[in-house]
Amino acid sequence: MTKLYNDPANFREELIEGFVAAYGRYVRRVPDASGVMAIDAPRPGQVALVIGGGSGHYPAFCGYVGPGLAAAAVMGNVFAAPSAEQIYRVTKAVASDAGVLYCYGNYSGDVLNFDMAELRCQEEGIDVRTVRVTDDVASAPRGQEEERRGIAGDFFVFKIAGAAAARGDSLDEVERLARKANARTRSFGVAFSGCTLPGQSAPLFTVEPGRMELGLGVHGEPGVQSSHMRPAREIADLLLDTLLADAPPDAGTTVAVLLNGLGATQYEEMFVLYKDVHRRLVAEGFSPYKPIVNEMVTSLDMAGCSLTLCWLDDELTALLDAPCASAAYTNC
Numbered sequence: 108m109t110k111l112y113n114d115p116a117n118f119r120e121e122l123i124e125g126f127v128a129a130y131g132r133y134v135r136r137v138p139d140a141s142g143v144m145a146i147d148a149p150r151p152g153q154v155a156l157v158i159g160g161g162s163g164h165y166p167a168f169c170g171y172v173g174p175g176l177a178a179a180a181v182m183g184n185v186f187a188a189p190s191a192e193q194i195y196r197v198t199k200a201v202a203s204d205a206g207v208l209y210c211y212g213n214y215s216g217d218v219l220n221f222d223m224a225e226l227r228c229q230e231e232g233i234d235v236r237t238v239r240v241t242d243d244v245a246s247a248p249r250g251q252e253e254e255r256r257g258i259a260g261d262f263f264v265f266k267i268a269g270a271a272a273a274r275g276d277s278l279d280e281v282e283r284l285a286r287k288a289n290a291r292t293r294s295f296g297v298a299f300s301g302c303t304l305p306g307q308s309a310p311l312f313t314v315e316p317g318r319m320e321l322g323l324g325v326h327g328e329p330g331v332q333s334s335h336m337r338p339a340r341e342i343a344d345l346l347l348d349t350l351l352a353d354a355p356p357d358a359g360t361t362v363a364v365l366l367n368g369l370g371a372t373q374y375e376e377m378f379v380l381y382k383d384v385h386r387r388l389v390a391e392g393f394s395p396y397k398p399i400v401n402e403m404v405t406s407l408d409m410a411g412c413s414l415t416l417c418w419l420d421d422e423l424t425a426l427l428d429a430p431c432a433s434a435a436y437t438n439c
Contacts, residue, residue, distance in 0.1 A: 115306030166435030175431025188216030212257025245322025296413030
């Protein structure tokens with residue numbers, strides 16, 4: 108259970124205060140808003156990448172704010188979308204004459220509130236576009252990709268969009284590249300225990316001993332299917348079978364790989380699992396590009412992991428390699 112808090116109702120505000128105190132070299136607080144902005148924002152002549160969603164998923168979303176990445180992140184309460192008012196205030200703080208790109212996971216509350224903020228900004232003459240991340244293959248079948256949720260694939264889309272903005276690309280181009288990255292990204296996850304809310308005595312869902320949930324969400328949604336627990340090599344095969352069967356039509360053999368911990372799985376365990384992921388990818392002719400084994404999108408107290416593949420080409424590889432600096436990810 109989540110143990111470190113004072114007043115659960117004030118959890119978001121206290122975590123923002125602590126985050127800014129710890130990582131002031133990358134971010135500062137957006138005045139009068141529940142969000143953080145990069146120390147170099149607003150960036151004249153550069154598209155402002157604004158990301159966001161509920162708290163409880165660190166390093167998503169505030170951990171990806173900084174030079175070369177997002178200009179700002181809006182933070183809702185735990186597992187709750189930020190309000191349209193908060194999104195609007197954060198947007199106003201970082202918007203430049205080059206425009207703004209909203210990028211966030213495809214959840215109904217986020218969609219509603221970001222769309223309301225976008226309309227308000229457009230009425231004030233701020234050019235705002237939106238790209239929703241839809242990488243979770245478990246949440247909608249092939250052919251209905253636009254209905255899928257956004258989970259750990261957020262990271263690759265944010266990184267590529269942020270790099271395009273940092274090199275001075277137009278809003279049209281940043282939007283195009285974010286859509287391209289999203290279209291070439293797939294994720295699938297497994298959970299061994301449920302997540303919790305600060306102040307609550309029970310998890311939002313439970314997993315029976317000896318079993319695991321397949322295709323989980325990160326807001327307390329149980330998996331789409333339950334299965335018996337398996338050895339790491341079989342879990343690796345399950346994750347890869349699911350993702351490779353859903354590969355984008357123009358996929359090549361170079362893939363960025365993210366094995367993402369959900370918050371309560373030990374890194375040593377993830378390395379054991381990644382060994383089998385890597386072995387299988389290489390055996391099938393894939394070239395894993397700069398693999399990441401880390402916690403990139405979490406869910407409070409949840410044990411489990413997700414695997415993300417982003418099929419790269421030269422254009423996306425250059426942006427993935429571009430320099431950036433943030434609390435959660437730095438590439439020099």
